Amino acid sequence: xxxxxxxxxLQDPNIRYVLAGTILLGFSAGALGCFAILRRRALVGDAVAxxxxxxxxxxxxxxxxxxPLMLIAGAFVFGLLSMVTMDFITRNSRIAPDASIGMVLxxxxxxxxxxxxxxxxxxYVDQSGLDDFLFGQAAAMIGYDVNVFGGLSLxxxxxxxxxxxxxxxxxxxxxxxxxxxxxVKRIEFLLAMLMVLTITAGIQAVGVVLMASMxxxxxxxxxxxxxxxxxxxxxxxxxxxxxGITGSFISYTAPAMPTGPWMVVSxxxxxxxxxxxxxxxxxxxxxxxxxxxRHRIASENILKTIYSMEEEDDRTDRVRPRRELARxxxxxxxxxxxxxxxxxxKKYIAWFSGxxxxxxxxxEGRKEAKRLVxxxxxxxxxxxxxxxxxxxxxxxxxxxxxxxxxxxxxxxxLESLGSPERDPHHSKIPYEDADEGEKDxxxxxHNNQEGIDQxxxxxxxxPGGRKSQTTKPKGSRP
Amino acid sequence: xxxxxxWILITGILAASSCALVGTFLVLRKMSxxxxxxxxxxxxxxxxxxxxxxxxxTFPMLIGAGIFGLLTVYxxxxxxxxxxxxxxxxxxxxxxxxxxxxxxxISLFAGNVDVDQECVLYGEIxxxxxxxxxxxxxxxxxxxxxxxxxxxxxxxxxxxxxxxxLKTYSFSPQLAAxxxxxxxxxxxxxxxxxxxxxxxxxxSVGAILVVAMLIVPPATAYLLTDRLHRLLLLAVLFGITxxxxxxxxxxxxxxxxxxxxxxxTGLQFALVFLFAPRYGLLAKRYIINRSKEAPRPVTTG
Numbered sequence: 001x002x003x004x005x006x007x008x009x010l011q012d013p014n015i016r017y018v019l020a021g022t023i024l025l026g027f028s029a030g031a032l033g034c035f036a037i038l039r040r041r042a043l044v045g046d047a048v049a050x051x052x053x054x055x056x057x058x059x060x061x062x063x064x065x066x067x068p069l070m071l072i073a074g075a076f077v078f079g080l081l082s083m084v085t086m087d088f089i090t091r092n093s094r095i096a097p098d099a100s101i102g103m104v105l106x107x108x109x110x111x112x113x114x115x116x117x118x119x120x121x122x123x124y125v126d127q128s129g130l131d132d133f134l135f136g137q138a139a140a141m142i143g144y145d146v147n148v149f150g151g152l153s154l155x156x157x158x159x160x161x162x163x164x165x166x167x168x169x170x171x172x173x174x175x176x177x178x179x180x181x182x183x184v185k186r187i188e189f190l191l192a193m194l195m196v197l198t199i200t201a202g203i204q205a206v207g208v209v210l211m212a213s214m215x216x217x218x219x220x221x222x223x224x225x226x227x228x229x230x231x232x233x234x235x236x237x238x239x240x241x242x243x244g245i246t247g248s249f250i251s252y253t254a255p256a257m258p259t260g261p262w263m264v265v266s267x268x269x270x271x272x273x274x275x276x277x278x279x280x281x282x283x284x285x286x287x288x289x290x291x292x293x294r295h296r297i298a299s300e301n302i303l304k305t306i307y308s309m310e311e312e313d314d315r316t317d318r319v320r321p322r323r324e325l326a327r328x329x330x331x332x333x334x335x336x337x338x339x340x341x342x343x344x345x346k347k348y349i350a351w352f353s354g355x356x357x358x359x360x361x362x363x364e365g366r367k368e369a370k371r372l373v374x375x376x377x378x379x380x381x382x383x384x385x386x387x388x389x390x391x392x393x394x395x396x397x398x399x400x401x402x403x404x405x406x407x408x409x410x411x412x413x414l415e416s417l418g419s420p421e422r423d424p425h426h427s428k429i430p431y432e433d434a435d436e437g438e439k440d441x442x443x444x445x446h447n448n449q450e451g452i453d454q455x456x457x458x459x460x461x462x463p464g465g466r467k468s469q470t471t472k473p474k475g476s477r478p
Numbered sequence: 479x480x481x482x483x484x485w486i487l488i489t490g491i492l493a494a495s496s497c498a499l500v501g502t503f504l505v506l507r508k509m510s511x512x513x514x515x516x517x518x519x520x521x522x523x524x525x526x527x528x529x530x531x532x533x534x535x536t537f538p539m540l541i542g543a544g545i546f547g548l549l550t551v552y553x554x555x556x557x558x559x560x561x562x563x564x565x566x567x568x569x570x571x572x573x574x575x576x577x578x579x580x581x582x583x584i585s586l587f588a589g590n591v592d593v594d595q596e597c598v599l600y601g602e603i604x605x606x607x608x609x610x611x612x613x614x615x616x617x618x619x620x621x622x623x624x625x626x627x628x629x630x631x632x633x634x635x636x637x638x639x640x641x642x643x644l645k646t647y648s649f650s651p652q653l654a655a656x657x658x659x660x661x662x663x664x665x666x667x668x669x670x671x672x673x674x675x676x677x678x679x680x681x682s683v684g685a686i687l688v689v690a691m692l693i694v695p696p697a698t699a700y701l702l703t704d705r706l707h708r709l710l711l712l713a714v715l716f717g718i719t720x721x722x723x724x725x726x727x728x729x730x731x732x733x734x735x736x737x738x739x740x741x742x743t744g745l746q747f748a749l750v751f752l753f754a755p756r757y758g759l760l761a762k763r764y765i766i767n768r769s770k771e772a773p774r775p776v777t778t779g
Contacts, residue, residue: 110741
């Protein structure tokens with residue numbers, strides 16, 4: 001715990017520098033990464049990070065030493081050059097983008113390695129630190145580095161905020177942007193420059209290989225929490241900064257531990273947590289949603305089955321035994337039990353014990369079942385009439401659509417079809433209003449149920465499902 | 479006896495041929511960066527194998543790396559399907575994280591691990607002649623040559639046996655699936671051989687330069703031909719010329735051989751990109767100009 005306070009009290013100026021550097025890096029890389037992954041350019045960042053190496057080496061040779069500004073300038077030029085090359089190859093040949101990314105990445109890096117070994121063989125005094133550019137050495141950052149670096153990050157953030165609208169537009173719909181007169185090429189170039197700047201600045205902290213992950217992982221994690229780009233950018237920047245803090249802290253507690261890789265691993269942990277836990281888009285939330293939907297569909301199917309049995313024998317007062325339901329809908333026993341208990345809880349059906357015992361629809365349940373059957377048949381009619389699909393092909397589609405059609409869609413269907421009497425299979429479409437005539441029957445059934453409920457022995461009066469008994473039991477007791 | 483120059487050249491040629499063969503399918507399948515991902519992500523596998531066997535035995539390392547190579551492929555697929563992330567982003571997440579874990583394990587056991595990230599990234603082909611395989615007291619020649627030769631043989635066998643399937647799969651996985659080919663098996667077979675090739679080669683040329691050997695020669699060949707067997711042959715040819723050319727370039731300017739090989743692949747690509755008879759830049763410009771200059775049909779009447 002001591003070491004925790006020691007670190008976060010920020011007494012040591014070295015800690016302040018490292019922390020400032022990594023936070024700024026995580027912040028700007030996270031924010032810009034959102035645009036990169038939305039534009040499917042995730043690995044372009046990786047290529048640029050690698051392609052910077054020859055620029056750094058050339059700057060070193062030209063300047064004859066490690067002047068941070070010169071190195072950054074060299075890196076920037078080559079980063080931009082690599083982006084232009086990738087774009088040029090993709091646009092002017094049949095090479096796919098992924099291959100051109102890979103080519104630029106490896107050839108530029110190879111050139112960099114050649115230059116690096118050349119520098120090493122000529123024996124410059126100062127060359128040892130060049131490796132830091134490759135593997136990152138956040139812990140070695142000093143005041144001057146952080147100043148340069150912080151300045152760059154602030155610049156990047158300022159430009160991103162100012163041009164947010166334009167960047168957003170080209171991330172989602174560049175052709176629309178072009179058609180309403182935005183200078184898409186110039187905005188894309190600006191975004192490329194921002195990316196290169198971020199990567200150039202960040203490489204010193206996390207190194208060539210892991211730079212790409214600081215662009216990709218926070219943005220991908222942020223995607224799970226929101227559908228709004230603005231929020232996503234903020235969340236991604238936050239995740240980036242957080243992993244910067246974690247990385248610096250871990251490498252402070254265990255000095256042998258490298259900062260960069262721990263930043264990546266902590267970002268990856270945040271990603272995994274988001275992937276699992278995020279509400280709505282997370283894996284667990286989706287699992288729950290899927291289960292819920294499956295249960296709803298199962299119980300709606302049972303409701304519909306009871307209704308269609310009523311339709312078949314035109315009897316609303318006969319109990320429908322569980323075995324019969326299970327036979328008609330191929331469900332596992334557990335699923336059937338769950339569906340039935342849901343329906344009972346919602347008071348859509350009621351249980352009558354007896355021999356055999358079974359279920360009848362209550363009026364609310366019948367209303368719901370009618371709605372389902374209605375939208376099912378309306379949808380069949382719609383497919384048949386408007387999309388010219390043969391009547392023997394419409395059932396399966398309607399079978400799944402009936403669970404999804406909302407009241408609004410139902411009204412639209414009714415309007416466009418003109419409240420048809422029958423579906424393509426000549427089955428009657430049940431409407432609420434058309435039920436007036438049957439109301440008596442409904443009431444009877446209702447009364448009946450209540451009556452039976454009171455006796456607690458419905459089976460005696462209503463040994464449902466037996467054809468032999470034809471008289472409708474009225475509400476009165478015998 | 480073969481001189482050390484000879485051994486280096488043989489190693490380079492073997493690595494370049496293996497890479498070009500499997501790389502061709504990666505380029506066609508638009509999965510070029512899988513090689514990049516695999517070559518980085520195998521780091522933890524190598525380190526773990528190293529720690530478990532306490533020594534630089536090649537075989538456990540190959541197995542460890544192979545497991546992590548396939549794990550990368552599997553996790554990438556899983557993440558892009560389950561997590562609904564674009565394929566490239568999920569690849570980026572998986573391989574950088576695995577690489578970071580590898581680096582962390584190295585730092586944890588800094589004292590006992592003789593693998594460092596530099597050696598993984600660059601590799602050094604120049605040391606090949608001294609990395610000898612002594613079998614029952616006899617000097618069998620450099621170890622990497624044996625491994626690369628074995629992998630090359632494996633790749634050739636795989637491609638000849640599954641040529642038709644690979645061909646259909648690389649141009650249209652849907653068609654392959656419709657024809658009842660075992661698409662999953664082909665995919666993982668191809669990825670398995672990419673992993674194996676990458677791992678076998680990067681010991682001598684390094685993780686990133688494997689990518690150059692995997693992608694650039696096939697992409698160069700792709701600008702010259704439309705037929706798969708010619709594409710494979712040309713890719714291997716370009717691989718070999720870059721290996722030989724790179725070696726002499728490195729000798730001339732006194733630099734890393736692997737880096738120089740990558741530079742030569744790049745130069746070859748640039749030349750072909752400009753001058754290819756049909757898909758080259760100049761040819762395209764020329765065709766466009768010619769069609770502009772073509773006399774318009776004279777309308778009579």
